Amino acid sequence: GAVVSQHPSRVICKSGTSVKIECRSLDFQATTMFWYRQFPKQSLMLMATSNEGSKATYEQGVEKDKFLINHASLTLSTLTVTSAHPEDSSFYICSGSGLANNEQFFGPGTRLTVL
Amino acid sequence: AQSVTQPDIHITVSEGASLELRCNYSYGATPYLFWYVQSPGQGLQLLLKYFSGDTLVQGIKGFEAEFKRSQSSFNLRKPSVHWSDAAEYFCAVGGGSNYKLTFGKGTLLTVNP
Secondary structure, rough: OOEEEOOOOOOEEOOOOOOOEEEOOOOOOOOOEEEEEOOOOOOOOEEEEEEEOOOOOEOOOOOOEEEEEEEEEEOEEEEEEEOOHHHHHHEEEEEEEEHHHHHOOEEEOEEEOOO | OOEOOOOOEEEEEEEEOEEEOOOOEEEEOOOOEEEEEEOOOEEEEEEEEEEEOOOOEOOOOOOOEEEHHHHEEEEEEEOOOOOOOOOOOOEEEHHHHHHHHEOOOOOEEEEEE
């Protein structure tokens, strides 16, 4: 149980376009979802925390107007990278929590490449 | 603020040898502690976790970790490493009302035949 999926797994886009990444909890209700980014050979850095039906809380240094997060239901959160630039190329990982101990369950990640 | 230190960036062991990956944390209360493994280009796989109770935690793939409050440590161990264990290992600490996780920088494990 406690499976989280992400779509797409890989995306390549042109600079200046917007990209949407979906994160779904498949077998539990994720009252809170988290978005991380991971640069090559580095650790995961938390970008934002979102609670269902509320605005996301962004970590310091993360541009909320560039990384739009929507958590419209208990099973779906989306991250939209607006006006993407090559420096936004990264591995984006989501997680959901809503079960005992608020444990986070991670999705498989989305590799974004901006040309 | 919570933080995690993984002192070893890269460790190389021979197949069949024992392994210990170090993790030290800073947290103001009783922490939730996790070890994850990540293969190249893949997501995170949970190896084991500590919430409370027995301080020696057993995980998947033959891994175990011991929570030592006095040393603020949660080191990961395996008695005999297999070539398939080569990967990046992340220690994480969680807590707070949103149970945000803070990750260490990771330890890359190389296994020699």
